[in-house]
Amino acid sequence: MAFILPTLNDDTAGPAVRVPITVLTGFLGSGKTTLLNRLLREPNMHGTAVVINEFGSVGLDHDLVDHTQENMVLLANGCICCTVRGDLVEAFERLAQSPEAQRGELRHVVVETTGLADPAPILHTLMGDPRLARHWRLAGVACTVDAFNAMATLDQHPEAVKQAAVADRLLLTKTDLVPPGQLAPLCERLRAINPLAALSTEPDGALQALLGLLERPSAALVPMPLQTDPDSTRSFFFPVSAPGQRDPNRHDDHIRSHVIVREAPLSREGFMAWLDMIAAMRGDDLLRVKGIVQLADDPEHPMVIHGVQHLFHPPQTLPRWPSEDRRTRIVFITRDIDAEDIDATLRIFERRRTRGPRPAQPV
Numbered sequence: 001m002a003f004i005l006p007t008l009n010d011d012t013a014g015p016a017v018r019v020p021i022t023v024l025t026g027f028l029g030s031g032k033t034t035l036l037n038r039l040l041r042e043p044n045m046h047g048t049a050v051v052i053n054e055f056g057s058v059g060l061d062h063d064l065v066d067h068t069q070e071n072m073v074l075l076a077n078g079c080i081c082c083t084v085r086g087d088l089v090e091a092f093e094r095l096a097q098s099p100e101a102q103r104g105e106l107r108h109v110v111v112e113t114t115g116l117a118d119p120a121p122i123l124h125t126l127m128g129d130p131r132l133a134r135h136w137r138l139a140g141v142a143c144t145v146d147a148f149n150a151m152a153t154l155d156q157h158p159e160a161v162k163q164a165a166v167a168d169r170l171l172l173t174k175t176d177l178v179p180p181g182q183l184a185p186l187c188e189r190l191r192a193i194n195p196l197a198a199l200s201t202e203p204d205g206a207l208q209a210l211l212g213l214l215e216r217p218s219a220a221l222v223p224m225p226l227q228t229d230p231d232s233t234r235s236f237f238f239p240v241s242a243p244g245q246r247d248p249n250r251h252d253d254h255i256r257s258h259v260i261v262r263e264a265p266l267s268r269e270g271f272m273a274w275l276d277m278i279a280a281m282r283g284d285d286l287l288r289v290k291g292i293v294q295l296a297d298d299p300e301h302p303m304v305i306h307g308v309q310h311l312f313h314p315p316q317t318l319p320r321w322p323s324e325d326r327r328t329r330i331v332f333i334t335r336d337i338d339a340e341d342i343d344a345t346l347r348i349f350e351r352r353r354t355r356g357p358r359p360a361q362p363v
């Protein structure tokens with residue numbers, strides 16, 4: 001079957017119309033997936049493919065993105081910037097071959113990076129790889145900035161500064177957690193890092209900014225006519241095979257990712273007590289915790305937990321399991337914490353749970 005994707009140019013087809021790619025970056029837990037999930041519910045986002053990559057050996061991000069109706073390409077195991085660039089190219093080649101792309105239904109692609117990604121190599125790949133240049137073009141970079149944590153994050157993590165520095169749009173998230181008067185120093189700092197980026201300080205504005213970025217590329221970028229198909233409101237899911245595991249920790253020798261997996265459901269009380277305990281004891285060094293948890297008292301409705309440095313967001317309960325995998329999976333990105341220590345503390349709480357009530361003492 002011949003391609004009818006207008007992005008696919010051959011020598012006889014006149015000037016190429018290439019599908020725009022927007023890179024969505026932002027530090028760990030800054031709200032990329034939340035923003036994307038919101039964005040993908042907008043009707044004008046039809047025909048959007050999403051490329052995400054997992055940090056860690058057990059898939060979780062994929063389950064946390066609401067992909068009931070989206071295009072999605074999953075890059076597993078590692079960080080796009082340093083470990084899966086070859087796979088990024090491969091993912092786009094596969095996307096170009098998909099029936100949806102061939103039918104011309106693909107209007108734009110969002111690449112969500114991991115929170116530790118250095119966007120520069122990703123941008124080089126997207127802009128410079130000849131295999132991509134034929135069908136795709138980089139439209140811009142959006143960077144989420146967590147208003148609650150960003151000052152400390154920018155102090156401690158050069159990756160966060162780089163992410164903000166390359167963005168066309170800076171999207172301030174979690175502004176609801178910060179009194180309005182206290183945002184000014186962060187805005188000033190961001191303007192110093194990247195004076196040219198448009199800064200949006202409201203979640204809805206951020207959402208619109210990203211939409212605007214998709215539809216109105218910045219002046220430095222070549223505008224392209226969007227392929228519109230009023231009948232196409234569908235989105236699609238493209239699994240991409242995982243590349244071999246490489247070291248995702250090369251950013252910093254102190255930063256590690258670990259995954260805890262449990263087959264058996266956990267007691268709510270024991271699990272929440274454990275979470276409180278590790279947050280209190282090691283909160284400084286828990287850069288990111290996210291997980292999907294099967295609780296014994298409600299096994300049909302998974303609980304999703306998110307911790308970002310000191311901030312633990314209220315857990316959410318999902319109406320159903322997003323995939324066949326119903327195991328508890330918790331990803332940790334930590335500084336100087338041994339994976340075995342975290343696992344061991346959870347085992348203690350699990351043992352307490354299974355011990356049952358103490359027998360009455362003889363009097």
Ligand SMILES: Nc1nc2c(ncn2[C@@H]2O[C@H](COP(=O)(O)OP(=O)(O)OP(=O)(O)O)[C@@H](O)[C@H]2O)c(=O)[nH]1
Nearest residue numbers: 027028029030031032033034115173174175306313
């Ligand atoms: N209060 C509040 N919470 C938010 C906002 N945006 C995101 N969150 C919460 O922040 C936590 C992390 O959000 P994610 O969207 O998973 O962040 P992320 O950038 O995709 O995380 P990584 O992929 O791990 O880097 C979740 O608990 C979200 O519900 C916001 O604007 N306000």
